Amino acid sequence: METKIRDVCREFKIKGEYLSYEEITIGNVNKTYKVNFRNDDGSVSSYVVQEVNTYVFKSPEQVMENIANVTEFIHSKKPDELSLHYYHTIDHKTYIFDKTGFWRLFNYIPSATYNVCDDLEIVCNAGTAFGEFQMLLSDFDASKLHETIPHFHNTIKRYEKLIADANDDPCGRLKEVKEELEWLLSVKDKACTMTRMRNNGELPLRVTHNDTKINNVLFDKKTKKALVVIDLDTVMPGLVGHDFGDAIRFATNYVEEDCKDYEKAGVNLDVFTAFTKGFIKQTVHTLTENELNTLALGGFVLACELSTRFLDDYIIGDKYFKIRYPEHNLVRTRCQIALAKDMLTKMDRMNEIVMTFAKQYR
Numbered sequence: 001m002e003t004k005i006r007d008v009c010r011e012f013k014i015k016g017e018y019l020s021y022e023e024i025t026i027g028n029v030n031k032t033y034k035v036n037f038r039n040d041d042g043s044v045s046s047y048v049v050q051e052v053n054t055y056v057f058k059s060p061e062q063v064m065e066n067i068a069n070v071t072e073f074i075h076s077k078k079p080d081e082l083s084l085h086y087y088h089t090i091d092h093k094t095y096i097f098d099k100t101g102f103w104r105l106f107n108y109i110p111s112a113t114y115n116v117c118d119d120l121e122i123v124c125n126a127g128t129a130f131g132e133f134q135m136l137l138s139d140f141d142a143s144k145l146h147e148t149i150p151h152f153h154n155t156i157k158r159y160e161k162l163i164a165d166a167n168d169d170p171c172g173r174l175k176e177v178k179e180e181l182e183w184l185l186s187v188k189d190k191a192c193t194m195t196r197m198r199n200n201g202e203l204p205l206r207v208t209h210n211d212t213k214i215n216n217v218l219f220d221k222k223t224k225k226a227l228v229v230i231d232l233d234t235v236m237p238g239l240v241g242h243d244f245g246d247a248i249r250f251a252t253n254y255v256e257e258d259c260k261d262y263e264k265a266g267v268n269l270d271v272f273t274a275f276t277k278g279f280i281k282q283t284v285h286t287l288t289e290n291e292l293n294t295l296a297l298g299g300f301v302l303a304c305e306l307s308t309r310f311l312d313d314y315i316i317g318d319k320y321f322k323i324r325y326p327e328h329n330l331v332r333t334r335c336q337i338a339l340a341k342d343m344l345t346k347m348d349r350m351n352e353i354v355m356t357f358a359k360q361y362r
């Protein structure tokens with residue numbers, strides 16, 4: 001791997017003396033490495049090298065085109081805001097696509113990231129960052145975007161795939177997951193509410209981030225302010241409730257999304273309140289009533305959707321998500337189901353919190 005990483009850096013014209021590399025293990029699909037170089041003046045510069053997962057992203061060139069367009073658009077509105085800068089190769093491309101894979105390289109931003117966080121100031125700043133991200137893109141021409149993963153947050157299609165793969169049962173794993181599958185099917189109707197509303201024209205399509213985990217925001221270690229929203233791979237047309245919901249299902253969970261003690265999974269309402277405050281303050285003036293009314297539901301929808309995706313991947317033999325041990329996708333499924341169940345019991349309270357901030361900031 002080291003030789004490949006050094007080759008990639010050379011192709012991206014990185015100057016200086018190569019020192020070392022380490023894997024950054026955050027992220028469930030791409031492979032990410034931090035690489036360190038010594039400059040001529042003795043200082044050290046770090047870069048991020050990423051191998052994009054081409055099983056997941058079938059047209060990675062289109063992903064790069066989307067990122068370039070969106071980053072440029074945000075930069076034109078907020079020129080002083082930090083952003084990831086993708087380096088160019090000798091032949092002026094922002095990627096290398098060869099038989100070893102699809103590679104890209106960008107600047108490393110020293111910062112703090114969180115997988116779980118109960119510092120309410122940081123959580124509120126994350127809500128602000130994702131809310132602002134959405135607002136900055138509110139007049140972005142969505143027809144310029146490639147749909148890099150078709151039907152990404154189409155919960156109905158996610159369920160259809162799960163059911164079809166469970167029927168095929170290619171790895172003989174169905175017998176282990178009967179209970180999980182049964183529960184997911186029992187809430188299918190509710191979990192598909194937002195997709196149905198979208199199909200009926202009751203929810204507007206916007207340009208959304210689509211992967212709003214709190215670890216996709218880089219924070220200043222000292223001030224706790226959000227520095228930049230990263231991982232723009234899945235920026236596509238989508239629903240605001242997807243972005244809010246995905247953030248909620250990840251950030252408000254008492255435990256990490258793949259915690260083996262899944263009975264500990266659940267919504268921390270203080271964290272929910274803090275995130276909601278930041279998000280609503282940014283977005284409230286553009287949200288429709290239907291959007292507001294489905295924000296909290298979005299958390300449940302996304303927890304169910306992720307459960308179907310993790311469970312489906314387990315059933316088909318772990319093809320999509322990186323796993324660190326054989327039952328990893330099953331553990332992820334169980335943890336998301338436990339979270340979804342807890343969300344059902346707290347849904348009224350979550351809706352009240354959304355409405356309180358909506359009134360306050362309107």
Ligand code: GN1
Nearest residue numbers: 026027028029030056211231234257
């Ligand atoms: C994947 O790789 P990462 O962590 O950025 C996935 C998301 C899931 C997430 C679950 C392209 O994101 O949709 O919510 O794992 N990304 C893709 O942790 O499928």
Ligand code: MG
Nearest residue numbers: 211231233234
């Ligand atoms: Mg991602």
